[in-house]
Amino acid sequence: MTDAEAPVSPDEVAHAETRLDVPFTVVNLVTTILSCVLPFWFSSASAVTAFVVFYTVTGLGLTLGYHRLFAHRAFRVPLWLERTIAVCGYLAIQRGPLFWVAMHRMHHRHTDIPGRDPHTPQEGWLHVHFGWMQRRRADVWTRELYHRWVPDLRTDPFYRWLDSESRDYLAYVGLLLASWTVGGLVGAAGHPSLRFDLRNAWCFLVWVGLLNRVAVLHAFGLINSVCHTYGSRPYRTHGADTSVNNAWVAALIFGEGWHNNHHAFPRSARQGLRWYQWDPAWYAIVLLRTLGLARQVHVPSEDERQRRSADAAPVPAPASGHTARDH
Ligand SMILES: [Zn+2]
Ligand SMILES: [Zn+2]
Numbered sequence: 001m002t003d004a005e006a007p008v009s010p011d012e013v014a015h016a017e018t019r020l021d022v023p024f025t026v027v028n029l030v031t032t033i034l035s036c037v038l039p040f041w042f043s044s045a046s047a048v049t050a051f052v053v054f055y056t057v058t059g060l061g062l063t064l065g066y067h068r069l070f071a072h073r074a075f076r077v078p079l080w081l082e083r084t085i086a087v088c089g090y091l092a093i094q095r096g097p098l099f100w101v102a103m104h105r106m107h108h109r110h111t112d113i114p115g116r117d118p119h120t121p122q123e124g125w126l127h128v129h130f131g132w133m134q135r136r137r138a139d140v141w142t143r144e145l146y147h148r149w150v151p152d153l154r155t156d157p158f159y160r161w162l163d164s165e166s167r168d169y170l171a172y173v174g175l176l177l178a179s180w181t182v183g184g185l186v187g188a189a190g191h192p193s194l195r196f197d198l199r200n201a202w203c204f205l206v207w208v209g210l211l212n213r214v215a216v217l218h219a220f221g222l223i224n225s226v227c228h229t230y231g232s233r234p235y236r237t238h239g240a241d242t243s244v245n246n247a248w249v250a251a252l253i254f255g256e257g258w259h260n261n262h263h264a265f266p267r268s269a270r271q272g273l274r275w276y277q278w279d280p281a282w283y284a285i286v287l288l289r290t291l292g293l294a295r296q297v298h299v300p301s302e303d304e305r306q307r308r309s310a311d312a313a314p315v316p317a318p319a320s321g322h323t324a325r326d327h
Helices: 022-040 045-071 079-090 097-108 125-134 145-149 157-162 165-189 196-229 247-252 257-262 280-292 302-308
Strands: 018-020 134-135
Touching: 022 125, 022 165, 022 196, 045 079, 045 196, 045 280, 079 097, 079 157, 097 145, 097 157, 097 257, 125 134, 125 196, 157 196, 165 196, 196 257, 280 302
Parallel strands: none
Antiparallel strands: 018 134
């Protein structure tokens, strides 16, 4: 399914009803504070290296996987690889693909309309950064409602299995334990005695278990906030859409900062549309295509880009007054 086929009937959106998710709020606040403090006390070369590797795995799992592959179907891969990419994204602990993709399709359909877009800076910076996941509208937390946005994914038993908040907490605890254990074993490998390295275990827990999730969460918060506020708009977009390109955010999170490009061409697997626009998720897709693993890779033609350019003459509105969306 494309975003254009997603449901939009107003009765599906209960604007007034919201719920404060207390456990999720506590976890986010506590882990964010700990992640700002503990890396100064618990640090090792192997933990920092593991953080860079895990940030890449989970960051690409979300940018290349959840976003470009699942939400926009910008390319296709074999099922075994699709599942592997889904697991990489899931390890960022930002919920399973069903919830994530549903929220993202909702964002594209109702971009920057307060009360409709799940995350827009029009409702404040705390809200857009991650408050929208804590103080949730009914259509953001009711499974029966958000599942309507993902008919192409909700039939998959594996993705349905991943769509469980209680399982997310278990996965997070498992991730913390695993990072602690791997850190101790990695440290042991560097000692002649091969004794479990307790200090390195805590360094891994801090950098890989705690800091990685917080870093990826805030990086995506920056896409939703900064990339709808500060930057350039080389392409025209529809309605209230305020998406902008921001090179700093693109550098932080695998090319996702070329957000105006993305909102203008949502189905494009490539978001850095110019050669100088750093887009590592696109380079990874090119690698997969070269290896014969990615197919049906969508990229807008030069002609399509010219027509959507901010300098081009506006396209006349349809006679019916209906707002056309190409995604
Ligand atoms: Zn956006
Ligand atoms: Zn998108």
